[in-house]
Each structure stands twice: as C-alpha cells, then as structure tokens.
Amino acid sequence: MPELPEVETLCRQLKQTILGAVIEELVILDNKLGHPENVAGLYVRSIERQGKFLLIRLDQVRTLHLHLRMSGRLLWHGHADGLPAHSRFVIRFPHGRLICVDPRRFATLALDDPKDRTAQVPDPLKALSASKLRKAAQGRQAPVKSFLLNQAVVAGIGNIYACEMLHAASVNPWRRAGSLQPAEWRKIARVGRTILRHATECRGTSISDWRDLYGEKGRYQLHLKVYGREGLPCARCGEKIQRTAIGGRGTYYCAACQKSKER
C-alpha cells in the first residue's frame, strides 16, 4: 500500500532509529524472499528513498533494496517480544528489531536489486517538472491516470495520490496523456508537489492498513477529496464522486468538475 509519502515517512523514521547502528542478524522468515548474503556486522551507513524503494546502504558495494508493494509494513520493535502474524523478515540491532510484515507476500528484499531502475527517474517530492511530464506524454494514448502511475515516468505516485492530483488539477482521469495542454501539466505538477508534501507531513494515508514505523496511523485520510469517496459530494462542486476502473485500478473522480474534453 505504501506510495511516496508513506515510504518517505518510513525513510525519515528509519534515519532516526537505525542510522549508524550495526546489524546483528538478518533473519529471512519467508523463503519467497530468496537468500540475501550475510549482512551481519555491517553498519547502516545511510537510508534513502528512490520512488517507492527504500535503500539501506551498508557499505560501498552492498545496499539493501526494499519494496513493500501492496501490503508490506515495516515496524520497529524496540523491546517487544514475539513476532506479528505474517512477519517476513527481521533485522536485529543491539537496541531493537526491524520487522517486515506482509500478508500478501508481494514485498521484495534484495541486495543491489538489478530491477531497481528508479534511480534516474525524477522524484516528484523534490521536483515535479511540468515540461518533463509534457515531453514524456508526447504521443501517449494511455489515460493520464495510468501515465502518472508509470514509475518510469515519475517514481512514487500511486493510486490514491494519482486520483487526488487529477482532482485537484481538474483533469479527467480518462484523458489521453498526449492530449493534455501545457497549462494542464503545469497545474498537475503544482498540485502534485503540494499534495505529496502535505501527505508526507501527515505521515501518509491510513485508509486501512498503512501504519508508520512505530505502528501509528497517518492523517492524510482526513484530507482526501476523492479517493474512496464514491457517492459522496465533491468538496468543490457538490456533485457525487464517481468510481470507475482504469487499467484495472479503482479510480475516483468528479465527473462534473473534472469534465475536460475527451481525446
């Protein structure tokens, strides 16, 4: 479930909790995760986020790449004993344990993941450039909603924030990406930065599963304008929010104030 604001929240909290600590042991509890080589004895040199990936740098050559996918959570157990249900791996430190809980088992953990190509993709929290979006969308027939979810274009936007951004920009999610006008990309870029920053300040959106490193809910669910609000009145115009499916993903929008011309 985590998107950019949720992963950024974990990244910031991890820096406060395990930066500089020595790993005593990495215990893999789900063999679907594979068998990363032994990292015991290595220090956590730095922690960063690339899109929805969490990178834990251990030394010049070794970096743990963690992706939580749909249902992954990362929890800090300072002193508590035992393991929550669906625990998939544990990293043990002198002052506590980092536990990955993941019911659906989609999360991935790898040492220097060759599939992580998000490194040179623009990060929308730092800068979301309207001109880059517009150029990348040239000739694209896919709905703009699907385009924003494409991690090769911008890394970190997920289903909730794509819906929220398009609503804030008054752009219909079905519009073909290549058909948007420069002013519409500027609007998307502007509201996108604002929404992602605000959601990060709120420590993410806890609509159901999401919890931060310490098991606390985020607060951005209190600010959602369309996601999960089918049938409720649009905060801007009062019309009922609609739900549709784009690319197999639930998509919420206001057909009245996101009524921008097709094609």
Next chain:
DNA sequence: CCCTATGTTCCCAA
C-alpha cells in the same frame, strides 16, 4: 461464491 485492495511484472496483441 463474488468483488476489492495504497503495486509491479509478464505475456500478448496491435
């Protein structure tokens, strides 16, 4: 049994 779920990857067709 049906559908849905904050994500990505694979396969296939155009």
Next chain:
DNA sequence: CTTGGGAACATAGG
C-alpha cells in the same frame, strides 16, 4: 522495438 491492456502474483476482508 514500443505501447497498452489484462492476467498473474498471494492473502484477507466485506
């Protein structure tokens, strides 16, 4: 070769 759409992955909950 690129793009886009749908199924698949695995599990829980309504």
